[in-house]
Amino acid sequence: MAEEQQQQQQQETVQRDMEGVNCLAHDEAIMAQQDRIQQEIAISNPLVSDRQDLSVLNSEYAQDDTVYQQKIKDLHRKYSCIRKTRPDGNCFYRAFGFSHLESLLDDSKELQRFKAVAAKSKLDLVSQGFTEFTIEDFHNTFMDLIELCEKQSSLGDLLSSFNDQSVSDYVVVYLRLLTSGYLQREHAFFQHFIEGGRTVKEFCQQEVEPMSKESDHIHIIALAKALNISILVEYMDRGEGGAVNNHVFPEGGEPRIFLLYRPGHYDILYK
Amino acid sequence: MESKYNLKSPAVKRLMKEAAELRDPTEHYHAQPLEDNLFEWHFSVRGPPDSDFDGGVYHGRIVLPPEYPMKPPSIILLTPNGRFEVGKKICLSISGHHPETWQPSWSIRTALIAIIGFMPTKGEGAIGSLDYTPEERRALAKKSQDFCCEACGCSMRTALLAPTSNSNPSREDREAKELARQISFKAESSTSSKASATPEAGGQTPTDIQAEASTSGGQDSAGTAHTEQAEAPSPSVEEAPVAPPAAAGP
Numbered sequence: 079m080a081e082e083q084q085q086q087q088q089q090e091t092v093q094r095d096m097e098g099v100n101c102l103a104h105d106e107a108i109m110a111q112q113d114r115i116q117q118e119i120a121i122s123n124p125l126v127s128d129r130q131d132l133s134v135l136n137s138e139y140a141q142d143d144t145v146y147q148q149k150i151k152d153l154h155r156k157y158s159c160i161r162k163t164r165p166d167g168n169c170f171y172r173a174f175g176f177s178h179l180e181s182l183l184d185d186s187k188e189l190q191r192f193k194a195v196a197a198k199s200k201l202d203l204v205s206q207g208f209t210e211f212t213i214e215d216f217h218n219t220f221m222d223l224i225e226l227c228e229k230q231s232s233l234g235d236l237l238s239s240f241n242d243q244s245v246s247d248y249v250v251v252y253l254r255l256l257t258s259g260y261l262q263r264e265h266a267f268f269q270h271f272i273e274g275g276r277t278v279k280e281f282c283q284q285e286v287e288p289m290s291k292e293s294d295h296i297h298i299i300a301l302a303k304a305l306n307i308s309i310l311v312e313y314m315d316r317g318e319g320g321a322v323n324n325h326v327f328p329e330g331g332e333p334r335i336f337l338l339y340r341p342g343h344y345d346i347l348y349k
Numbered sequence: 350m351e352s353k354y355n356l357k358s359p360a361v362k363r364l365m366k367e368a369a370e371l372r373d374p375t376e377h378y379h380a381q382p383l384e385d386n387l388f389e390w391h392f393s394v395r396g397p398p399d400s401d402f403d404g405g406v407y408h409g410r411i412v413l414p415p416e417y418p419m420k421p422p423s424i425i426l427l428t429p430n431g432r433f434e435v436g437k438k439i440c441l442s443i444s445g446h447h448p449e450t451w452q453p454s455w456s457i458r459t460a461l462i463a464i465i466g467f468m469p470t471k472g473e474g475a476i477g478s479l480d481y482t483p484e485e486r487r488a489l490a491k492k493s494q495d496f497c498c499e500a501c502g503c504s505m506r507t508a509l510l511a512p513t514s515n516s517n518p519s520r521e522d523r524e525a526k527e528l529a530r531q532i533s534f535k536a537e538s539s540t541s542s543k544a545s546a547t548p549e550a551g552g553q554t555p556t557d558i559q560a561e562a563s564t565s566g567g568q569d570s571a572g573t574a575h576t577e578q579a580e581a582p583s584p585s586v587e588e589a590p591v592a593p594p595a596a597a598g599p
Contacts, residue, residue, distance in 0.1 A: 211366050212418070212454045215359060244359050247419055251453045287452040289419065 119165060126176050126240040127162040129348065134160065148320040153312065153338070159348040160338065167290030170297065170337070170344045171253040176240050177335045177346045178307060182227040183236065188334075193224050195305055203259045213255055219248035250289065257297050258282040260304035271296050292342065295327070302327045309335045312347060354387055360417045361387060367457050376510040378461040380411065383501060388413045391501040393508035394461055396430075396490055400469040401483045405430065405490030406505040408498050409464075411457060421451035422460055428496045428505070431481030431489045432468050439464070439477045462524050 132154055139146040161176070163169040182189040200217040204210045223239055240246050261268050265278035272281045285291050302309045308331025312322045326333050336347040354361040364387050371380050380392035390411040396402025409426040426433045433439050472478030481489070496505045 208454060209456065211370055212363075212456045215363055215366075216453070244419075248359065251419075255454060283452065284450065287454065288450055289453065 116166065123162065123164040124241055125164045125166075125243065125246050126172060126237060128237070129159050129161050132157055132160050132347075145316055145318075145320075146314070149314050149322050152321045153314070153347075156312075157336065157347045157349055161346040161348070163343075163345055165343045167292050168247070168250045170293035171250045171257075171301075172240065172246065173337055173344045173346045174301065174309065174335060175249050175253055176236070177337070178305075179223055179227050179236055180233065181334060182224070183230070183233060186228075189224070189228055192305070192307075193221075193228065196220060196224055199256055199259075199304070202263075203255055206259055206262060208255065208259070213252075216248050216252040216255065219245055220252040223249060247289065253301060254287050254289075256304045257301045258286040260300040261286065261296070264300075264303075268296060268300070293344075295325075298327045302331070307335065308333045309337065311337045311339050311344070313339050315341055360413065360415060363418055364388070364413060370456075371458060374509045376512045377465060378458070379509055380457055380461060381501075388415070388417075390457065391498060391503060392457075392461055393503060393505060394465050395509055395512065396493075397465055397469055398512070401486035402430065402432070402468045402490050403487075405493040406496075406508055407493055408496055408503060408505060408508070411460065418453045418455070421455075422457065424460055424464060426464075427498065428493050429489050430468070430493065431479055431486035432472060433464075434477045434479055437477045466524075 132150075135150045135153070136147070139150070141147065161173075163173045163176075178192070182192060200210075200213065203213055223236070223245070226235060226239065240249070261278055261282055268278050272278060276284070286297060298309060298311065309327045310324055310333035311327065312324045314322045317323075336349070338345045338347050356362060356365075364382065368382050368387070371378075373379075374393075376395065378392065378394045380390050382388075382390045390413070391408065392411055393406055393408050396405035396407065405428075407426060407428040407430050409424060409428070412423045412425070414420040414422070424439045425437065426435055426439065429435055472480040494505050497503065
């Protein structure tokens with residue numbers, strides 16, 4: 079999270095500094111800088127971490143940072159563990175994907191339901207106009223991982239798949255496509271929530287489908303609805319009150335996935 | 350080619366598929382990998398019919414990064430055309446210079462259609478862009494047919510299927526305009542410095558746009574790699590190239 083903000087700030091600085099220089103040098107400088115920052119983030123953060131005791135959060139904030147320390151205490155009342163994701167702009171999708179597939183390892187009923195939904199989802203996208211041959215590799219990777227869970231593979235196998243950059247990114251691409259597909263199918267509804275005079279399609283092309291674009295409520299609702307999975311997000315920020323606030327997407331659902339949101343970043347929580 | 354590459358590599362798998370998909374020329378575009386390099390392609394595109402590029406067929410290179418399709422391809426035109434500089438990576442937000450807007454579900458075909466869609470738009474000083482006069486562009490369009498590429502053996506006279514003569518714009522024409530509009534929109538919504546350096550879509554009517562936009566969801570591929578290092582192959586032009594406009598005049 080801090081890293082993502084830092085990355086943005088640095089990008090903006092570069093962009094300001096480069097004003098007036100020609101666009102090619104400008105772009106290349108930004109890309110080089112982005113690559114450097116991403117490498118630094120990658121070295122210190124696995125795409126998906128091991129499960130850790132929730133107390134690891136305590137040390138991330140100063141002891142006299144009462145707002146956060148109080149909220150962490152509040153989190154402890156409801157959760158015992160956390161699994162972190164790399165802050166690379168794809169953390170919501172990766173956290174969601176890993177958390178749900180992990181839960182399928184010992185829930186064969188949900189696995190069968192989910193597998194059927196996932197299998198059919200490609201046809202829905204193709205019938206909406208997505209090009210089959212360009213999306214099928216992403217879909218195949220996604221199905222491969224569901225089948226990995228079906229074969230009663232170990233958690234370690236799933237974790238190493240999610241830490242294989244190309245496998246992991248292909249899953250993220252597919253989850254982004256599902257999100258985009260759902261938003262576009264339900265564009266009449268979602269249009270009201272989109273800022274900047276953009277159409278739903280434009281929003282999807284700018285804020286959903288490109289990698290590293292961060293997720294907001296609208297993305298979470300769309301993906302939760304597309305796959306019919308309820309997601310609970312605990313919000314932890316500098317706000318007053320001493321307690322974390324949570325929100326269930328879509329409202330009224332029975333959540334299966336628990337995520338911790340700190341400004342700009344999602345991690346996975348465990349009861 | 351199959352034996353040379355690791356078929357488990359996502360990029361190889363995808364590019365093989367795209368090569369099969371694009372094997373036969375259409376009347377608007379054609380692209381294939383070079384015989385010895387799956388990561389470098391050559392393409393030919395037909396100038397849009399209702400523009401100064403009508404009658405022109407333009408040739409160029411596409412360089413794919415090892416991370417394709419997670420990272421975009423780079424596009425370099427080899428035929429003088431008066432809209433894009435020859436031998437320079439093109440600065441569209443679809444190309445490698447703006448990787449943040451690239452979508453992994455796009456393909457090389459998306460890139461080709463975007464190029465066609467972008468030809469009639471204004472260059473406005475963007476890197477790799479030229480604003481030649483209509484007369485100069487029309488002269489270059491005529492001349493473009495004489496171009497033969499030494500690297501891939503393509504002759505522009507035979508690179509594409511003959512255009513069918515009807516007055517209705519084809520699906521590709523509309524798709525090209527839509528893509529050009531979409532891409533410039535992205536550029537406008539990004540940072541101010543980028544927006545000012547990016548061409549604006551022009552030359553299409555709002556009704557065209559609406560009609561195409563309503564078929565939401567359809568997109569394909571495109572791309573350009575900034576990792577490209579190879580030297581541009583020296584294309585041969587059968588006759589002396591047309592002098593750029595700067596050299597003309599009293």
